[in-house]
Amino acid sequence: MYVCRYSYKLGLLLSVVSSNANIIYCIHHPTGSKLNFTNITMSTVHKHPSRKDNHPSTEYPSLNVKMSFTWNMQKKVEEVRGVLKEVGEDTLKALLMIDAVQRLGIDYHFHGEIEAVLDRLYKKFNMSECHNDLYELALGFRLLRQEGYYVSADVFNNLKDIDGKVQGKISQDIEGLMSLYEASQLSIKGEDILEEMGNFSSQLLNAWNTNDDQSQARIVRNTLGNPHHKSLARFMAKSFLSDFQGTEGWINVFKELAKMDFDIVKSIHQKEIRQVSKWWKDLGLAKELKFARNQPLKWYMWPLAALPHPSLSEQRVELTKPISLVYIIDDIFDVHGTLDELTLFTEAINRWEYEAVEPLPDYMKTCFNALNDITNEISSEVYKDYGWNPIYSLRKSVLGNFMQCISS
Numbered sequence: 001m002y003v004c005r006y007s008y009k010l011g012l013l014l015s016v017v018s019s020n021a022n023i024i025y026c027i028h029h030p031t032g033s034k035l036n037f038t039n040i041t042m043s044t045v046h047k048h049p050s051r052k053d054n055h056p057s058t059e060y061p062s063l064n065v066k067m068s069f070t071w072n073m074q075k076k077v078e079e080v081r082g083v084l085k086e087v088g089e090d091t092l093k094a095l096l097m098i099d100a101v102q103r104l105g106i107d108y109h110f111h112g113e114i115e116a117v118l119d120r121l122y123k124k125f126n127m128s129e130c131h132n133d134l135y136e137l138a139l140g141f142r143l144l145r146q147e148g149y150y151v152s153a154d155v156f157n158n159l160k161d162i163d164g165k166v167q168g169k170i171s172q173d174i175e176g177l178m179s180l181y182e183a184s185q186l187s188i189k190g191e192d193i194l195e196e197m198g199n200f201s202s203q204l205l206n207a208w209n210t211n212d213d214q215s216q217a218r219i220v221r222n223t224l225g226n227p228h229h230k231s232l233a234r235f236m237a238k239s240f241l242s243d244f245q246g247t248e249g250w251i252n253v254f255k256e257l258a259k260m261d262f263d264i265v266k267s268i269h270q271k272e273i274r275q276v277s278k279w280w281k282d283l284g285l286a287k288e289l290k291f292a293r294n295q296p297l298k299w300y301m302w303p304l305a306a307l308p309h310p311s312l313s314e315q316r317v318e319l320t321k322p323i324s325l326v327y328i329i330d331d332i333f334d335v336h337g338t339l340d341e342l343t344l345f346t347e348a349i350n351r352w353e354y355e356a357v358e359p360l361p362d363y364m365k366t367c368f369n370a371l372n373d374i375t376n377e378i379s380s381e382v383y384k385d386y387g388w389n390p391i392y393s394l395r396k397s398v399l400g401n402f403m404q405c406i407s408s
Contacts, residue, residue: 073264076257077109083250084113091121095139100244100251102143103228104258105237105265108309114147122149134159134176138183145186146229153191156180166200174208174216177201178223185229219243234308237262265310275317276300285328288366292331299324318381321374322398328367337364352395371398 080101087094094117101107107114122144137155144151161167170176184198205220226236241258244251280286280296303319333342345364348356357368375398379391 070260073257073260076253076260079253080106080257081110081113083253084110084117087117091124091140092133092136094121095136095143097250097254098143099139100254102233103237103240104244104254104261105234105308106254106258106261107233109261118144118147118149122151125151125155134170134173135179138176138179142179142183142186142229145183153187153194156193156197159197166197171204174205174220177204177208178220181205181223182227182229185227215243232305232308234265235305268310268313269304272304272313272317273297273300276320279317279321280324283370285366285370289328289331289363291336292328295327296320296324299327318378322371322378325367325371325374329371332364332367349399352399 084097084101087097098107098114098117101110101114121140125140125144137158141151141153141155159166159170170180178201180197181201184194184201187194187198202224205224209217209220209224222239228236237258241255241262244255276296276299280294285292286294300316300320302323303316307316307319332345337345341361341364344359345368348360348364348368350356352372357365360368375391375394379389379394383389
């Protein structure tokens with residue numbers, strides 16, 4: 001059958017995100033220099049007018065920021081940076097700070113400082129007395145492991161008594177149990193101790209969820225439903241901000257920066273949505289293919305989730321374009337095209353030549369031309385920025401998944 005339904009959509013979408021994103025956004029030498037493929041020509045790439053005015057650079061937070069990255073925010077960033085540098089030997093405080101900046105979505109400002117703190121903590125972790133404190137142990141394990149440090153799950157054996165049972169005293173430590181549940185989400189196959197701790201903490205937290213403390217109960221529900229490792233920090237930041245309380249001065253500093261950052265990033269996303277909406281309207285597919293979905297905001301959510309860094313504004317807009325075609329082609333196969341039309345369409349995609357497009361009905365020609373234009377447009381932009389033409393790689397990526405899905 002040629003109707004591929006969701007397998008087609010998912011397969012091609014994963015190809016677009018994995019292949020195109022790597023091509024467009026990661027073409028850098030490890031030293032930071034640009035690659036230069038002088039033996040590749042631009043003969044196959046259609047020339048397009050520069051779209052820099054339509055898609056302004058937002059290299060946030062670099063020196064070229066064109067958004068309102070205010071002096072006050074710069075000062076606040078430096079203030080938080082100073083706090084992270086001066087955290088000292090207080091292990092729990094350091095862990096709390098790193099957890100906070102990550103959950104608030106502002107960690108991209110402080111990669112160097114976070115790495116320096118975690119390096120120190122990692123050296124201490126395996127021999128630290130924090131293994132006797134559930135909250136500190138679980139939080140440290142999660143933060144280190146999610147950043148790529150190897151930490152053995154055997155550290156959680158300290159939570160068991162001599163009979164191999166989990167110590168009863170930890171059952172009343174709600175913050176510790178939430179942290180333990182979060183840590184269990186980073187288990188590796190065969191780590192039975194983490195699976196055991198995950199089940200143990202989940203059962204206790206679900207039972208405690210009926211507690212009269214509504215604020216704490218909400219936090220517990222949020223932890224169970226949206227553990228940090230399986231969530232998008234940028235989407236959860238606002239909720240965490242409202243629950244982030246304390247009397248220490250650094251907490252207020254972090255919250256102030258998070259609020260400033262949230263407003264600026266929101267303005268970036270709003271601008272991107274306007275750009276995507278204008279592009280989709282100008283493309284005209286919504287009018288010509290009335291049977292197909294008309295959901296540009298939904299399609300934009302994919303690159304928003306895959307490329308959350310504020311500096312990747314142009315990339316999010318550009319990646320929305322091929323993703324939109326995934327949905328349009330899916331609708332052609334699922335709800336509109338006849339078997340004969342789909343056979344011709346498959347041949348046209350396979351050959352990727354204008355001669356193969358001529359026998360297609362008008363609505364398929366429109367779709368193919370849009371796909372071709374987007375592919376050429378992306379190739380042109382990559383060539384202008386990096387001197388390399390990825391046109392064949394992009395076509396191969398689309399074609400490979402297209403053929404694989406329609407034959408399944």
